[in-house]
Amino acid sequence: MNIRSCYIHIPFCKRICSYCDFCKLFYDTGYVSFYLEALKSEIEQYYHGEELDTLYIGGGTPSSLSISELEKMFSILSVLKKSSSCEFTIEVNFDSITEEKIDLFKKSGVNRISFGLETTHPWILEKMGRTLDLDYVRHIISYCKSVGITNINVDLMYAFPDETLQEVEEDIRFILSLDVCHVSTYSLILEEHTKLYLTGVKSIPEELDAKMYELICSMLSDFCHYEISNFARDDSFSKHNLCYWQNKEYYGFGLGASGYIGNVRYSNTRSITHYLQKNYRYEEEKLSSCDKMEYEVILNLRTKWGISKTKFYQIYGKRLLDVYDYSELVTLGYLRECDDFIFIPNKFWYLSNEIIVRLLEVCSYE
Amino acid sequence: MKQENIRNFCIIAHIDHGKSTLADRILEQTGAIEKRELKSQMLDSMDIERERGITIKLNAVQLTYQYQREEYYFHLIDTPGHVDFSYEVSRSLAACEGALLVVDATQGVEAQTLANLYLALDNNLTVVPVVNKIDLPSADLPKVEEELENIGFSRDEIIFTSAKTGEGVSSLLRAIIERIPSPKGNLSAPLQALIFDSLFDAYRGVIISIRVMNGEVRVGDVIRMMETGATYEVVGLSINTPKEKSISILKAGEVGYLYASIKSIQDVLVGDTITLDMNPASYPLPGYKPMKPMVYCGFYPIDANKFEDLREALEKLKLNDASLVFEPETSKALGFGFRCGFLGLLHMEIIEERIEREFGIDLIATSPSVVYEVILTDGSKIMVDSPVKMPKRELVSKTLEPYVKTSIFSPSDYIGSIMELCQDKRGTFINMEYLDQKRVMIHYELPLSEIVYDFFDKLKSYTKGYASFDYEVIGYRESNLVKMDILLNGEVVDALSVIVHKDFAYNRGKVVVEKLKEIIPRQMFEVPIQAAIGTHVIARTDIKALRKNVLAKCYGGDVTRKKKLLEKQKEGKKRMKKIGSVEVPQEAFLSILATKE
Numbered sequence: 001m002n003i004r005s006c007y008i009h010i011p012f013c014k015r016i017c018s019y020c021d022f023c024k025l026f027y028d029t030g031y032v033s034f035y036l037e038a039l040k041s042e043i044e045q046y047y048h049g050e051e052l053d054t055l056y057i058g059g060g061t062p063s064s065l066s067i068s069e070l071e072k073m074f075s076i077l078s079v080l081k082k083s084s085s086c087e088f089t090i091e092v093n094f095d096s097i098t099e100e101k102i103d104l105f106k107k108s109g110v111n112r113i114s115f116g117l118e119t120t121h122p123w124i125l126e127k128m129g130r131t132l133d134l135d136y137v138r139h140i141i142s143y144c145k146s147v148g149i150t151n152i153n154v155d156l157m158y159a160f161p162d163e164t165l166q167e168v169e170e171d172i173r174f175i176l177s178l179d180v181c182h183v184s185t186y187s188l189i190l191e192e193h194t195k196l197y198l199t200g201v202k203s204i205p206e207e208l209d210a211k212m213y214e215l216i217c218s219m220l221s222d223f224c225h226y227e228i229s230n231f232a233r234d235d236s237f238s239k240h241n242l243c244y245w246q247n248k249e250y251y252g253f254g255l256g257a258s259g260y261i262g263n264v265r266y267s268n269t270r271s272i273t274h275y276l277q278k279n280y281r282y283e284e285e286k287l288s289s290c291d292k293m294e295y296e297v298i299l300n301l302r303t304k305w306g307i308s309k310t311k312f313y314q315i316y317g318k319r320l321l322d323v324y325d326y327s328e329l330v331t332l333g334y335l336r337e338c339d340d341f342i343f344i345p346n347k348f349w350y351l352s353n354e355i356i357v358r359l360l361e362v363c364s365y366e
Numbered sequence: 367m368k369q370e371n372i373r374n375f376c377i378i379a380h381i382d383h384g385k386s387t388l389a390d391r392i393l394e395q396t397g398a399i400e401k402r403e404l405k406s407q408m409l410d411s412m413d414i415e416r417e418r419g420i421t422i423k424l425n426a427v428q429l430t431y432q433y434q435r436e437e438y439y440f441h442l443i444d445t446p447g448h449v450d451f452s453y454e455v456s457r458s459l460a461a462c463e464g465a466l467l468v469v470d471a472t473q474g475v476e477a478q479t480l481a482n483l484y485l486a487l488d489n490n491l492t493v494v495p496v497v498n499k500i501d502l503p504s505a506d507l508p509k510v511e512e513e514l515e516n517i518g519f520s521r522d523e524i525i526f527t528s529a530k531t532g533e534g535v536s537s538l539l540r541a542i543i544e545r546i547p548s549p550k551g552n553l554s555a556p557l558q559a560l561i562f563d564s565l566f567d568a569y570r571g572v573i574i575s576i577r578v579m580n581g582e583v584r585v586g587d588v589i590r591m592m593e594t595g596a597t598y599e600v601v602g603l604s605i606n607t608p609k610e611k612s613i614s615i616l617k618a619g620e621v622g623y624l625y626a627s628i629k630s631i632q633d634v635l636v637g638d639t640i641t642l643d644m645n646p647a648s649y650p651l652p653g654y655k656p657m658k659p660m661v662y663c664g665f666y667p668i669d670a671n672k673f674e675d676l677r678e679a680l681e682k683l684k685l686n687d688a689s690l691v692f693e694p695e696t697s698k699a700l701g702f703g704f705r706c707g708f709l710g711l712l713h714m715e716i717i718e719e720r721i722e723r724e725f726g727i728d729l730i731a732t733s734p735s736v737v738y739e740v741i742l743t744d745g746s747k748i749m750v751d752s753p754v755k756m757p758k759r760e761l762v763s764k765t766l767e768p769y770v771k772t773s774i775f776s777p778s779d780y781i782g783s784i785m786e787l788c789q790d791k792r793g794t795f796i797n798m799e800y801l802d803q804k805r806v807m808i809h810y811e812l813p814l815s816e817i818v819y820d821f822f823d824k825l826k827s828y829t830k831g832y833a834s835f836d837y838e839v840i841g842y843r844e845s846n847l848v849k850m851d852i853l854l855n856g857e858v859v860d861a862l863s864v865i866v867h868k869d870f871a872y873n874r875g876k877v878v879v880e881k882l883k884e885i886i887p888r889q890m891f892e893v894p895i896q897a898a899i900g901t902h903v904i905a906r907t908d909i910k911a912l913r914k915n916v917l918a919k920c921y922g923g924d925v926t927r928k929k930k931l932l933e934k935q936k937e938g939k940k941r942m943k944k945i946g947s948v949e950v951p952q953e954a955f956l957s958i959l960a961t962k963e
Binding site: 360 | 890910912913914915916917918919920921922923925926928929932933935936939940
């Protein structure tokens with residue numbers, strides 16, 4: 001096993017956003033300490049001492065924890081060995097972040113912060129169930145930079161019901177003014193079981209959605225558009241997320257977390273009661289070679305590099321072309337072949353499901 | 367059996383007026399069968415016949431009846447009850463001297479009542495009017511009496527029966543003897559026997575239903591079919607009572623079955639005359655007409671692997687059905703199938719259903735087409751039974767299509783709607799007869815293609831189901847016909863091409879184009895859907911290109927879920943049929959083909 005990445009889930013939030021279907025809980029001091037204890041045991045039980053190249057604390061809202069809770073969390077995570085160039089990311093919300101917490105992050109080895117901004121428009125924030133002070137955003141980001149955390153991501157959500165192209169443009173302009181090196185943008189997905197879905201709102205027309213995407217891409221043209229929804233300046237790609245898209249193994253610890261180890265993709269329980277009773281694993285998917293190859297294709301094709309034919313052969317002992325006959329898709333222009341790589345051209349990224357499905361369809365394995 | 371003691375008759379009626387039930391009751395009262403043996407509608411032997419309440423294949427049965435100390439032989443000849451089989455009906459009638467005209471006491475005289483009456487009169491039959499279902503509370507006897515009077519019967523001729531309770535059946539049996547004349551054939555003349563039906567039996571070959579008009583035929587005789595010239599040695603003769611009974615001779619005036627190891631039903635034409643090879647009659651019986659398919663459509667197996675099974679099924683059905691024709695056909699959209707010809711729409715539906723039910727092959731039938739006559743610029747004439755066979759416009763000098771004379775029978779309230787419908791369907795008004803103050807018979811000449819399209823459904827909805835109708839083909843007429851193609855992304859979808867009158871092409875094209883737009887999901891590119899005559903586009907709509915199908919967000923926790931989502935999409939793709947470069951949901955596409963629009 002060669003596990004080089006680890007995800008830690010902190011499920012607590014001070015408020016619940018209307019669109020969120022992640023595993024989350026209302027912040028509660030009592031629960032947090034029990035939770036961190038259970039997390040500690042889970043790591044002790046499953047971690048085998050590998051040196052990590054990426055460590056990612058996500059949520060929920062990790063920044064919603066108090067200073068002392070965060071200190072406890074970092075001390076638990078200190079058993080994880082980090083390589084010298086380890087990317088250590090924590091997710092942060094503006095309504096719970098303070099200079100003091102940033103100092104603690106810095107002290108604890110965090111070298112990348114991912115901020116959930118989502119929108120700058122008050123009416124959308126209200127519908128999302130969020131709050132935001134734009135001046136504070138500017139202040140916190142420059143504070144991060146001042147303490148030396150310059151690897152910063154900002155998340156943006158678009159295609160909110162009734163949102164206009166103009167509003168998306170204003171959001172992007174604001175993000176550009178922050179001068180950060182990484183931007184993630186997501187078209188809103190109305191997930192079942194979310195507050196937003198239950199109020200019966202409708203998705204915006206797909207034409208407008210696609211136009212918003214095009215606008216974002218063109219406004220972020222100075223960035224490297226390296227994954228469907230991700231943009232990076234220079235080479236500041238998210239190493240942790242690339243681990244997912246390159247179909248590499250990773251640990252996932254915490255409530256509702258997922259991991260990929262050996263031939264198994266697993267998910268942890270989303271029940272806090274079970275988790276505190278140390279019943280961590282909820283389901284496991286044992287992967288056949290065919291499954292692995294499918295994941296390889298589905299994930300690799302999200303990035304601008306696509307699938308490496310050499311790497312594919314090295315891992316699976318088969319030529320990519322022999323398993324997935326991509327020649328017709330190349331002829332049609334939906335896939336491009338360039339030296340060792342097969343990838344989806346930028347202009348078809350927003351239709352990537354169609355292309356991936358067609359490629360999976362022509363699988364001749366077994 | 368003395369000719370004076372023979373009565374050959376049939377029962378004619380509008381559909382569902384109780385013909386088969388009355389036949390059962392006659393069988394029971396003449397002692398041919400015990401009540402407990404009686405399955406409802408004994409004469410209809412096929413499942414579909416019993417379910418649909420119609421008689422597809424003919425049947426003749428011999429009954430004996432004591433009357434005034436004399437023994438009488440009844441030959442009851444059953445007839446098909448639908449316009450598609452009117453030629454077969456007319457041949458059955460030609461085998462009789464009399465007909466029982468059954469009218470439902472709750473419904474009264476209807477279109478087919480009249481059509482059948484006229485057919486019977488054309489064949490010089492003595493007609494006994496029978497009002498049936500008099501046991502029903504909604505029976506309106508005075509009204510039906512009046513209607514029968516209006517079409518030429520006197521009140522005291524009418525016999526009232528309830529086939530259900532048996533009431534009136536014995537007076538009916540007396541009327542058969544008293545009123546229907548006995549056959550008057552010449553026993554010593556050369557054999558002339560009318561073929562009025564045939565059936566294929568796996569062991570005995572073709573079994574022919576015959577009525578001997580003159581002369582006699584014996585087992586061992588060498589017979590000759592006067593139309594086809596085929597000769598055979600008679601292996602056996604029999605009659606149903608209704609159990610089969612072998613006999614050695616059939617004489618003038620008698621009805622029975624003949625078999626002669628005939629392997630090919632093509633040699634046995636309904637309406638043809640059988641004579642003796644050694645001592646042939648100098649001329650055949652009048653009235654023979656070759657049966658020509660009037661309606662064609664493509665049958666395709668939904669499962670492409672069942673093509674050979676479909677061929678086998680059609681061949682088996684053809685053994686029993688000389689009017690069914692078929693030849694292999696290929697469609698880009700549907701694969702391999704057969705172009706099949708039928709006597710009419712009902713005939714087509716029956717064959718389709720039998721293939722599905724008896725042979726277990728799921729079928730898609732393309733929209734039915736009539737047979738067009740096309741005169742080419744070089745003066746030659748071709749018959750076109752499929753839009754695919756329509757020559758290019760520049761090679762065509764004129765086109766003709768079959769016309770029918772329809773008899774529409776309806777309450778007078780709907781005259782306006784019916785005339786409007788007929789006008790819409792390119793009809794020419796002929797005349798209108800009032801049967802009484804409230805009921806009217808309207809005659810129109812209409813293109814058969816309009817009948818085949820949706821006339822019947824429309825007529826029913828325009829008249830709330832009160833109108834009934836009947837038609838007969840009256841010949842070909844010149845008509846401005848064009849072939850209309852449907853193009854998907856610039857490629858012709860052959861299965862959707864139709865031949866249509868030029869004035870109707872636009873509307874028809876628009877309907878198909880709109881329907882396709884509804885069922886075809888967005889594709890990777892914009893897809894134009896066009897209806898075109900030659901290169902001239904008459905209707906168009908576009909399916910906009912797909913703009914978004916992406917998993918915007920995909921991180922660690924989502925991976926498994928997202929793969930499942932893609933697998934679902936992959937399953938969806940499997941249900942798509944590729945037509946050219948366009949993916950069309952198979953089921954929805956078939957539903958467009960299946961509807962007549």
